[in-house]
Amino acid sequence: MFTKIEQTRWQGSQFSSPEQPTVEVSDSWLNSEGQQRARYRFARELMRGNDVLEIGCGSGHGSVTLLKSGARSVTSVDTSPDAIESARRHYAASNLHYQLADLQKLPYSKASFDVIVAFDIIEQVTDPEKLLKEFHRVLRSGGTLIISSHNRQYFSEGYDHSLYLRRGFTPAELIEILSHRFKPPYRIYGQFEIGQLTTSGVSSYIPTITEGLNTGDMKKCSKKSFRQGHAYLSEDDFVFSEQHLEEAPILLALCHK
Numbered sequence: 001m002f003t004k005i006e007q008t009r010w011q012g013s014q015f016s017s018p019e020q021p022t023v024e025v026s027d028s029w030l031n032s033e034g035q036q037r038a039r040y041r042f043a044r045e046l047m048r049g050n051d052v053l054e055i056g057c058g059s060g061h062g063s064v065t066l067l068k069s070g071a072r073s074v075t076s077v078d079t080s081p082d083a084i085e086s087a088r089r090h091y092a093a094s095n096l097h098y099q100l101a102d103l104q105k106l107p108y109s110k111a112s113f114d115v116i117v118a119f120d121i122i123e124q125v126t127d128p129e130k131l132l133k134e135f136h137r138v139l140r141s142g143g144t145l146i147i148s149s150h151n152r153q154y155f156s157e158g159y160d161h162s163l164y165l166r167r168g169f170t171p172a173e174l175i176e177i178l179s180h181r182f183k184p185p186y187r188i189y190g191q192f193e194i195g196q197l198t199t200s201g202v203s204s205y206i207p208t209i210t211e212g213l214n215t216g217d218m219k220k221c222s223k224k225s226f227r228q229g230h231a232y233l234s235e236d237d238f239v240f241s242e243q244h245l246e247e248a249p250i251l252l253a254l255c256h257k
Contacts, residue, residue, distance in 0.1 A: 034234040035193075036120075037234075039148055040117075043066070043146050044070075045069075047071040049071075050071055050072060050113075051112070051113050051114050052071045052116075053106075053113040053116045055117065056076075056078055056120070057076035058078075059086065060088070060098070061091060062117075071095075075097045075108075075113070076098050077106065079101070080100075084098045084100050103134070104125070106138055110137055110138065111141065112140070113143060114143045115143060115145075116135050116146070117147075123150055136182065142257060145257070148191070148251065148253070149168045151171070151248050151251045153170040154247065171245045174188060183257065184255070186255050187242070189241060191238055191250040192248055193233065
C-alpha cells in the first residue's frame with residue numbers, strides 16, 4: 001500500500017486536484033539532482049555494448065554515467081551552446097561526444113543508435129509527435145527508447161512549474177503517443193521517493209535502484225528526506241514501480257522500434 005502523500009506536509013507549491021486531496025509538494029523534489037540521477041541509474045542496464053543517443057546533455061554528468069555503464073559510445077545533444085561547452089569542459093571522455101542540435105531535426109542518418117535516452121524532454125517541446133518521429137528515424141531496428149515525463153495525472157492544472165512548457169502526460173497519454181511510432185509492450189514506471197511507500201507495498205522495485213537497501217535503510221532514507229525538506233535527496237532515495245502510477249510525480253517509459 002502507498003502512504004498518502006498529504007500525511008506529510010512539505011514546504012513547496014500547493015496544488016489541488018478533483019482526483020486527490022490538496023497536498024504540498026516540494027519543488028526541490030522535482031529539481032533535485034538525486035531524482036535525476038536515479039533515472040540514469042535505472043537506465044544503466046540498457047547501455048552495455050550499445051551506441052547511445054542522449055537528448056539533453058545538461059551538465060554532462062548523466063552522459064558520463066551512461067558511458068561508464070558500459071555503452072560503446074554516447075552522443076549527447078543539446079539546444080544550448082552553453083550546456084554543450086560546459087559539458088565538454090567538465091565531463092569529457094573518449095567515446096563521448098557532445099553536439100549542438102535541433103532536437104526535431106537531428107544531424108544523424110537513419111538507424112544510427114541502439115538506445116535513445118530522453119529524460120524530461122518530451123513535455124518541453126511544442127510538437128512531441130515530431131520529436132518521437134525523429135527518435136524513431138535515428139533508432140536502429142529493435143532499439144530501445146527510454147523517456148521520462150511529469151505525470152499530468154498527479155499534478156493538477158493549477159500547479160505551475162515554470163521550467164516546463166507542457167504539464168506532462170498521464171500514463172495512458174504516454175502509451176498512446178508512443179504507440180504511434182513504437183512497438184509494444186510499453187513499460188511505464190512511476191518514480192517515487194522511498195518515503196512515499198510503506199515497506200509492505202514494496203513489490204516491484206527495479207533491482208538496480210534498490211541494490212543494497214534493506215528495510216532499515218529505507219526507513220532512514222525516508223526520515224532523512226522528510227527532515228531535510230527534500231533538499232539533499234540522493235539517487236538512493238528513489239525507486240521505480242509499475243504499480244500505483246497515479247501517485248507518481250514522474251513517469252518513465254520504455255519501448256522499442
